[in-house]
Amino acid sequence: MPTTRRERMRDATLLEIKEVAREHLRVQGPSGISLRGIARDLGMTAPALYRYYASLDDLLAAMIETYTNEMCDAMEVARDALPADDLDGRLVAVTRAFRDWSLEHRPEFAMVFGAPVPGFTEPEEAGVQQAGGRLGAIFFALFIELWRRQPFPVPPDEEIPPALRRQLRLFATACCGEDDDAPLGVIRLFAGSWVRLYGLVAIEVFGHMDFMIDDMNPLFEAELNDLAKTIGLKKDLP
Amino acid sequence: MPTTRRERMRDATLLEIKEVAREHLRVQGPSGISLRGIARDLGMTAPALYRYYASLDDLLAAMIETYTNEMCDAMEVARDALPADDLDGRLVAVTRAFRDWSLEHRPEFAMVFGAPVPGFTEPEEAGVQQAGGRLGAIFFALFIELWRRQPFPVPPDEEIPPALRRQLRLFATACCGEDDDAPLGVIRLFAGSWVRLYGLVAIEVFGHMDFMIDDMNPLFEAELNDLAKTIGLKKDLP
DNA sequence: CGTTTACCGTTAACGGCGTTTACTCAAGCA
DNA sequence: TGCTTGAGTAAACGCCGTTAACGGTAAACG
Known part of the structure; x- marks a missing residue:
């Protein structure tokens, strides 16, 4: 040392x-x-x-990287609290951990997932991107492993437009490295799920529904249930 | 005068x-x-x-209100370019107009839909909230009218947890005023659709996928297609 | 060991910022 | 005409990021 x-x-x-x-x-x-x-x-x-x-921006970039990794840590802790073969439970736990961390760290979430300020906290830092990839990988690994063990219905390749196929491949390699041998349909479903989850949590953290709704919990749980259903999780979520 | x-x-x-x-x-x-x-x-x-x-904040709040209304205007123009009885087409047009405006006005979108800065541009201004309601109403009115004319399957009331029911009622009245006599299932589906759309556009505008994907168009169109399918739009989107 | 070097911290300064206060001056109105 | 109202000013306060020049001290080296 x-x-x-x-x-x-x-x-x-x-x-x-x-x-x-x-x-x-x-x-x-x-x-x-x-x-x-x-x-x-x-x-x-x-x-x-x-x-x-080197500058205030540099500090902010370091903070973003730290927070992203911290969020990943929290998600991994939640994941590892369940047995490795309980993929259903792990996926749900990680999703809830994502939301919980975000709600408990609203300002940090805003820095990580909010609008980047031009010339200011550009997310072009290698560390920031790497942390972003780590987060995606946590979800993706569980998602794909779940599909391998107990396949749920995914759209067939023919239904996916060629232009989208290429983007999905890029997405998968960025999330998971090189072993992206999963069918496009799985990746397609994963991308859709991620977008939904992000939208849900971002709206809640940013308070964009505060003047319409006073408790986002029921909606989150309902959406989580929907998501779970589309990937074949049968049992009611506790 | x-x-x-x-x-x-x-x-x-x-x-x-x-x-x-x-x-x-x-x-x-x-x-x-x-x-x-x-x-x-x-x-x-x-x-x-x-x-x-009165202050810089006041100016920023006025800007937010202006941009929200401008976005609504663009959506209404896109809507009114189609015949009033083509609800399918109008809903798709409004959705695309939402995305198009957002991509062409990224900084403005960030102010309206990004993270509010505490003590800075609080969205507690009456005008800002009203404009937010207007945006929701544009989508909601089309959504609900479409369901009335050609009902698509929605979750039955019994499947919606009681806690969520109350939130959905609040949501509907905020979006649409008082005539929220639509079944909860419709509102449930609407809320889910809005969250999905927001997530998709926010991710794209903020560039959170730029390091994974180089063209968001295919994913947007695919998600839009999915959304259209769940509300019964049969014909392929042009 | 003494000497050199690299690093940590300082002060002073530049230009920018939001905001307040006290003031001027012209347009509007009775 | 004279008074009131409101738009605009200059000066100042206390913030800010950043740079430059400079001191001291601890590590590294011969």
Whole structure:
């Protein structure tokens, strides 16, 4: 372990900056994250932070990456709490974990899944993309394994327009690496499910239905049930 | 028409401010909207703008309201381009218009449908909520009228959990005013469809799939086809 | 060991921001 | 005509990100 004392100190500061930034995010919102404010809380001056992050954008990008991975961790914990052969249960658990984490970390969710600000937090960072792929892979691996063990009906290849086929292949390789030997229909259904889940959670987290609905729980559970039904999960969700 | 000369001048300035703000939004992104910058472009000083908008937030809220209504206008134009009895066609046209407008107005879409910034552009403005209701109503009116004329299968009331029933009623009244005498199943299906559409367009506009997929058109059309099928539209979409 | 080097932090400064206050000045109205 | 109203100004306050020049200290090296 070649970590010198200096490196340990540096890593600690690197982390502490991110933690203070997160607190500011949660208390004052995304626009409340400022290098000067963070430096104040840390008993430093703002220019000192440039030793650790090249710019505010860089810090924000690091935060996005951290949050994405944290969300993935939470989903994996929920997944691994169930036996490996209970794919049904695992898929439902991961989906619920996705929503739960998002609701408990609304500002973080907004940074990860909200609108990217041009010239600001561009998601072109390698780390951010990699974390995004990890998230997709968690869902995808379960989804595809479930289909292999107990196949549910998927649209036949002929029903999928050629233009869509190519996109689905791209999607699968980005999610899962190279072993994308699953039929296109499975990927098609997966993409549709992901879009639905994202829409549901984003609407809830962003509060776009707050003035119409006062409790999103029933709708989420109903949609989850629908989703489960289309992939052959028979038993009622607990 | 009690518009004095002063009032006309005032309204013109009010509008001009919003227009310059929009240009800044499109060129430099949301964080590029600044009172000082707008004032510069207008040949004024920043404090003068406070005669027109109480704060930057107020201006942003006005922009959101404007964009929502503009999107609704575009949808209504697309709707009215088809004969009133072609409900199938109108629903598809409105849906495509929603997506098209969003893709052509990405920064505007982000302001309307992205994450609200706390203490900043809260969507608690009456005008913003009203515009949101208008958008929902456009979809809802077509959806429900279509079901009345050529009913498609919807989940029976007994299958809808009681907790969800109440939320769906709230949702319908917010979308459509008081004449929500449609069966819960129709509203249930409508809510699900809206969530799907939102997720699809938001993912595309925000570019959350850009690193996986290079053309969202096929997926959108496929999902639209699916949606159309569930509400009984038989003919292939042109 | 002493010396050099690399790194961490500072102060000072530039230009930008939202917002408030006190003020001027012209248009509108009685 | 004289008064009122409202649009616009300059100055100032306290934020912000970022850069440049500079000090000190701990690690690295001969």
